[in-house]
Amino acid sequence: MAGKYQSYTETKESGIPWVLDELPAHWEVLPAYSVLRHEQIKNVDGKETNVLSLSYGNIKIRNVENNSGLLPESFNTYQLVxxxxxxxxxxxxxxxxxxxxxxxxxxxxxxxxxxxxxKASNRIDDRYLYRLLHFYDTSKVFYGMGGGLRQSLKFEDFRRLPIVVPTLNEQRAIAIFLDHETAKIDALIAKQERLIELLKEKRQAVISHAVTKGLNPDVPMTDSGIEWLGEVPEHWKVSRLKFETEVVDCRNKTPVYFDDGEYFVVRTTNVKNQQLNFTGALFTDETNFKIWTQRGVPPAGSILFTREAPTGEVCIVPEELKFCMGQRMMNFIPRCSEYRDYLFDFLISDCLDRYINAVSHGSTVSHLRVEQVENIPVLVPPVKEIRQIHSLISRLKKKLDAIERNALDSIMLLKERKSSLISAAVTGKIDVRNWQSHQTEDAYA
Structure with missing residues (x-):
């Protein structure tokens, strides 16, 4: 970092080692109350209706429609910003x-x-203050001030927060520098995020076409009899999920959870991006396990399906996992092992979304009933084509997954770069007083 930018020649101990060790010799450290104030002006006439919320460091207007019970009857008690x-x-x-x-x-x-x-005083630039506060490690700062980090804090807890204060000219220079440099980094992050979106769109399009039209463009087609499905290869069978798999619903109750439980309770939150994850994992004991698997233990290789919150997430049951299904979970056991691969690809295509839209008549739906799941229209190609389709989709996934991983790695590195740059500028690790925008035009190329 220092190699690309100038450094301050004279430094001193900061006096706040839980924030930073050293800072430029002419910089000050002042308590928060001396450079800013807590301002709380109520919207007494209720005329202002733009409700703002904080999301990832950005303040945005919040859509308050259809949020019954979330907001008071009037906006009079809200604070003006x-x-x-x-x-x-x-x-x-x-x-x-x-x-x-x-x-x-x-x-x-x-x-x-x-x-x-x-509200920033005339001693501190609000753009610089915004960047500085982003740098602070909350737990270290509040413990360093002699108090612990509680579930919530008030301004009285915050007012003695040590604020690093350069000269006003330096604050403005830092703000301009960071606005320029982080904007370039953000633009690169946005490009990588857009690439990931395009990869997902391509994946979805290829999978959806393969599982509904097959791989031979010259094969005769016929009307499936299902509006949202359209034409399909005439030699394929049009069927329903319940005829091609054993559909097992969960018990519509929640098992008792135990911290030392041996059996993983798979909930809808544990199925995401076609994977089973253990984030927020909850476990139960053998007694509950036996009750919750009276309809059978989902076998390895079968498909887990969420019919609510959210609807339509799927994953393959892994080997040697001791678990039972929580509420709103279902299990599909294909009657043919090879058909499992095709069915999984069918369910992750846009076919399921089109079916949900059809049964909900275009309205927002938060769940599917058991009978609606059982009657999901599915196609049954010949086994040879099933193998070819799955082989193509597997190769596509592998290729696109590798590109997506590289994009995600790039995003992570760019975010680290951005964080390091902000930290270096607001703590005086680099001197940007003489910085010019053309100095770093190629820094991120």
Whole structure:
């Protein structure tokens, strides 16, 4: 980092080692209350209706439609916010210990009591303050101040937060530098994210075409009799899920969970991106396991399916996993082992979404009933074609997954670069007073 930018020649101990060790000799460290104030102005006339919320460091207008019960009858109790205000969320901090949840508003609007609004004094630039607060490690800062990190904090807890204060000219230079440099990094991140979206679209299109039209473009087609499915190869069988698999529903109750339980309870949240994950895993004991598997233990190689929250996630049951299904989970056991691969590809194509849209008549649907799942239309190609289709899709997945992993790695590195750059600038590790934008035009090429 220092190799590309100038360094300050004179430094001193910061006096706040839990934040940083050294800082430029002429910089100050001041308590928060001396450079900013907590401002809480109510929307007493209720005229302002732009509800703002904080999302990943950005303050955005919140869509409040169809959120019955979420908002009060009027907006009179909300706090007014103007451009340049610093907004912090000081609740649920124990779930996000690494950094403060902070944003700088470029909008006028109102915020709920879950947020704290800060107004910068004439001693500190709000753009610099926004960047500095992003750098702070919440747990270290508040423990260093002599208090623990609680579930929520008030301004009284925050007012003595040590604020690193360069000269105003340096603050503005740092803000301009970071705005320019992070914008370039953000643009590169956006390109990688767009690449991932295009990869997913391509994957979906190829899979959907293969599982409904086959691989031979010259094969005779016939009307499937299902509007959303359209024409299919005339030698393929049009069937229903219940005729090609054994469909097993879960018990519509929640088992008792035990911290030392031996049996994993697969819930809908454990099935994501065609994988079984153990994030937030819950376990039960042998007694509950026997009750919850009275309809059978889902065999390895069968398909797990979520029929609610969210609907339509699937994954393959792995080998040697001791588990039972939680609520809103279903299990599909194909009558033919080779058909399992085709059915899985069919379910991850857009066919399931089209079916859900058809049975819900275009309205938003949060779940499928058991009989609706059992009657999902499916196709049955000849075994030889099943193998060819699955082989093609497997190769496609492998290729696109590798490209996606590289894109995700690039995004991670770019985010690390961005974080390091912000940290270096706001703590005086680099001197940007004489920086010019053309100096780093090729830095991220």
């Amino acid at each position: 103007w451009p340049g205000d610093i907004i912090l969320r000081l609740t649920d901090l124990q779930n996000d210990k690494r950094s403060l949840r902070v944003g700088r508003s470029s909008l006028s609007g109102i915020i709920t009591s879950a947020y704290l609004k800060l």
